[in-house]
Amino acid sequence: MTPVDTSTRAPLTDAPPLPTGRPMGHSRCELSRVIWPGDENMFGSGKGTLILELADEVGWAAAVRHSDGHAVTASVTDMTFFAPFWAGDIVAAVAQVEGTGRTSMDIGVQVNARRWHGSGEQERIAEAHLVFVAVDADGAPRPVRPVHPETDAEYARHRAAAIRREYRRALKAALAEVALPTPR
Structure with missing residues (x-):
């Protein structure tokens, strides 16, 4: 098995090679917001789409920080909710690049809520994994530098990102065999 962020891949263009990789922590970004009564769903808890939007925004910021330029969302690999959130909670999403490919x-993304009526402790409410592609001014994919884990927790996240990448490839291949009809 080949490591996900190998630096031996050929560049996409004749552009000069990228500098060496960056530590995971370099891309770390946080975005917070207060949940208002207008953010509630019909059951009184916060709307899940709000957390998905927050994850996409902070994920974009981490991708831009790592790649030194614009990036676009390619996919949401998964989004898992662990607990509801409520009006008055302060929700914070923290994102970082955990693995890289060529582009x-x-x-x-980890999402926590600081409860308005609680002890002030943060509670994990959601987790997401997204894939972004770095693009140039014309919207064409451009190479990104590798990311390097530094702590045991970052090494685990880096390996998990490689497993998700392998899973996406296997899923794509398996679905190609099924020959799903093209959506209209």
């Missing part, structure tokens, strides 16, 4: 970046 793509696997972004992990």
Whole structure:
């Protein structure tokens, strides 16, 4: 098995090679917001789409920070909710690049809520994994530098990103065999 962020891949263009990789922590970004009564769903808890939007925004910021330029969302690999959130909570999403391909970046997002009526402790409410692609001014994919883990937790996240990448490839191949009809 080949490591996900190998630096031996050929560049996409004749552009000069990218500098050496960056540590995972370089891309770390945080975005917070207060949940208002207008953010509630019909059951009184916060709308899940709000958390998905927050994850996409902070994921984009991490991708841009890592790639030194614009990036676009390619996919949401998964989004898992662990607990509801409520009006008055302060929700914070933290994202970082956990793995890289030639032009793509696997972004992990952790979402916590600081309860308005609680002890002030943060509670994990969601987790997401997204893939962003670095693009140039014309919207064409451009190479990104590798990312390097530094701590045991970052090494685990880096390996998990590689597993998700392998899973996406296997899923794509398996679905190609099924020959799903093209959506209209």
